[in-house]
Amino acid sequence: MHDEAASIRFGMALTSERLLREHETIRAVVAIYCRDKHGGADGLCAECADLLSYATVRLERCRFQEKKPTCANCPVHCYQPARREKVKTMMRHAGPRMLRRHPVLTLRHWLDGLHSAPPVSAISGTKGQ
Numbered sequence: 001m002h003d004e005a006a007s008i009r010f011g012m013a014l015t016s017e018r019l020l021r022e023h024e025t026i027r028a029v030v031a032i033y034c035r036d037k038h039g040g041a042d043g044l045c046a047e048c049a050d051l052l053s054y055a056t057v058r059l060e061r062c063r064f065q066e067k068k069p070t071c072a073n074c075p076v077h078c079y080q081p082a083r084r085e086k087v088k089t090m091m092r093h094a095g096p097r098m099l100r101r102h103p104v105l106t107l108r109h110w111l112d113g114l115h116s117a118p119p120v121s122a123i124s125g126t127k128g129q
Protein backbone atom coordinates (compact mmCIF):
# COMPACT_ATOMS: atom_id res chain seq x y z
CA MET A 1 0.00 0.00 0.00
CA HIS A 2 2.75 2.42 0.90
CA ASP A 3 4.71 3.77 -2.02
CA GLU A 4 6.98 6.73 -2.58
CA ALA A 5 4.82 8.37 -5.22
CA ALA A 6 1.86 8.49 -2.84
CA SER A 7 4.01 10.11 -0.16
CA ILE A 8 5.18 12.78 -2.54
CA ARG A 9 1.63 13.49 -3.68
CA PHE A 10 0.50 14.15 -0.11
CA GLY A 11 -0.44 17.74 0.39
CA MET A 12 0.14 18.89 -3.16
CA ALA A 13 -3.27 20.53 -3.40
CA LEU A 14 -2.99 22.40 -0.12
CA THR A 15 -3.00 26.02 -1.11
CA SER A 16 -2.66 28.07 2.05
CA GLU A 17 -0.04 28.28 4.74
CA ARG A 18 -2.75 27.49 7.26
CA LEU A 19 -3.59 24.18 5.59
CA LEU A 20 0.03 23.26 5.00
CA ARG A 21 0.72 23.77 8.70
CA GLU A 22 -2.31 21.69 9.61
CA HIS A 23 -1.03 18.98 7.30
CA GLU A 24 2.40 19.09 8.88
CA THR A 25 0.79 18.71 12.30
CA ILE A 26 -1.36 15.70 11.42
CA ARG A 27 1.57 14.09 9.63
CA ALA A 28 3.71 14.44 12.76
CA VAL A 29 0.90 13.01 14.93
CA VAL A 30 0.45 9.97 12.68
CA ALA A 31 4.22 9.40 12.47
CA ILE A 32 4.61 9.43 16.27
CA TYR A 33 1.65 7.12 16.74
CA CYS A 34 2.76 4.66 14.07
CA ARG A 35 6.31 4.49 15.34
CA ASP A 36 5.17 3.89 18.94
CA LYS A 37 2.26 1.55 18.27
CA HIS A 38 3.09 -0.19 15.01
CA GLY A 39 6.86 -0.17 15.08
CA GLY A 40 6.95 1.87 11.89
CA ALA A 41 10.52 3.02 12.43
CA ASP A 42 11.02 4.10 8.87
CA GLY A 43 7.87 5.45 7.27
CA LEU A 44 4.26 4.65 8.01
CA CYS A 45 2.58 1.27 7.95
CA ALA A 46 -0.10 0.80 5.30
CA GLU A 47 -2.95 1.50 7.73
CA CYS A 48 -1.44 4.78 8.94
CA ALA A 49 -0.45 5.85 5.42
CA ASP A 50 -4.05 5.29 4.40
CA LEU A 51 -5.36 7.36 7.31
CA LEU A 52 -2.94 10.19 6.55
CA SER A 53 -4.00 10.11 2.92
CA TYR A 54 -7.64 10.38 4.03
CA ALA A 55 -6.85 13.27 6.38
CA THR A 56 -5.02 15.05 3.57
CA VAL A 57 -8.02 14.84 1.27
CA ARG A 58 -10.26 16.19 4.07
CA LEU A 59 -7.89 19.15 4.42
CA GLU A 60 -7.82 19.78 0.69
CA ARG A 61 -11.59 19.87 0.66
CA CYS A 62 -12.00 21.85 3.87
CA ARG A 63 -14.58 24.51 3.15
CA PHE A 64 -12.90 27.01 5.47
CA GLN A 65 -9.52 26.83 3.70
CA GLU A 66 -7.21 29.50 5.21
CA LYS A 67 -9.85 30.32 7.82
CA LYS A 68 -9.90 26.73 8.99
CA PRO A 69 -10.38 26.31 12.74
CA THR A 70 -8.59 23.41 14.41
CA CYS A 71 -10.57 20.23 13.86
CA ALA A 72 -11.58 20.12 17.54
CA ASN A 73 -13.28 23.52 17.11
CA CYS A 74 -14.88 22.82 13.76
CA PRO A 75 -18.68 22.75 13.38
CA VAL A 76 -18.40 20.66 10.19
CA HIS A 77 -17.81 16.99 10.91
CA CYS A 78 -16.29 15.93 7.63
CA TYR A 79 -14.59 12.75 8.88
CA GLN A 80 -16.27 9.37 8.80
CA PRO A 81 -16.97 8.45 12.46
CA ALA A 82 -14.51 5.53 12.47
CA ARG A 83 -11.73 7.69 11.00
CA ARG A 84 -12.53 10.47 13.44
CA GLU A 85 -12.17 8.09 16.39
CA LYS A 86 -8.87 6.79 15.04
CA VAL A 87 -7.44 10.28 14.65
CA LYS A 88 -8.63 11.28 18.14
CA THR A 89 -6.86 8.22 19.57
CA MET A 90 -3.68 9.19 17.70
CA MET A 91 -3.86 12.78 18.93
CA ARG A 92 -4.34 11.69 22.53
CA HIS A 93 -1.27 9.50 22.23
CA ALA A 94 0.88 12.01 20.35
CA GLY A 95 -0.15 15.16 22.23
CA PRO A 96 2.44 15.15 25.06
CA ARG A 97 5.15 13.89 22.67
CA MET A 98 4.35 16.58 20.12
CA LEU A 99 5.21 19.30 22.60
CA ARG A 100 8.68 17.84 23.09
CA ARG A 101 9.43 16.97 19.48
CA HIS A 102 7.62 19.75 17.63
CA PRO A 103 7.28 22.62 20.13
CA VAL A 104 6.75 25.34 17.50
CA LEU A 105 4.19 23.35 15.56
CA THR A 106 2.37 22.50 18.78
CA LEU A 107 2.36 26.11 19.96
CA ARG A 108 1.01 27.30 16.63
CA HIS A 109 -1.69 24.64 16.76
CA TRP A 110 -2.72 25.94 20.19
CA LEU A 111 -2.82 29.48 18.83
CA ASP A 112 -4.90 28.33 15.87
CA GLY A 113 -7.22 26.73 18.41
CA LEU A 114 -8.04 30.14 19.88
CA HIS A 115 -9.91 31.10 16.73
CA SER A 116 -13.40 29.76 16.31
CA ALA A 117 -14.79 28.85 12.93
CA PRO A 118 -16.49 31.52 10.86
CA PRO A 119 -20.21 30.80 10.33
CA VAL A 120 -20.66 28.20 7.62
CA SER A 121 -23.19 30.50 5.92
CA ALA A 122 -20.48 33.14 5.56
CA ILE A 123 -18.24 30.85 3.54
CA SER A 124 -18.92 31.27 -0.15
CA GLY A 125 -17.71 29.18 -3.03
CA THR A 126 -17.36 26.01 -1.04
CA LYS A 127 -15.45 23.28 -2.76
CA GLY A 128 -18.13 20.73 -1.93
CA GLN A 129 -17.61 17.50 -0.09
Ligand SMILES: [Zn+2]
Pocket residue numbers: 033034035038040044045046047048049
Ligand atom coordinates in the same frame (compact mmCIF):
# COMPACT_ATOMS: atom_id res chain seq x y z
ZN1 LIG B 1 0.92 2.48 11.70
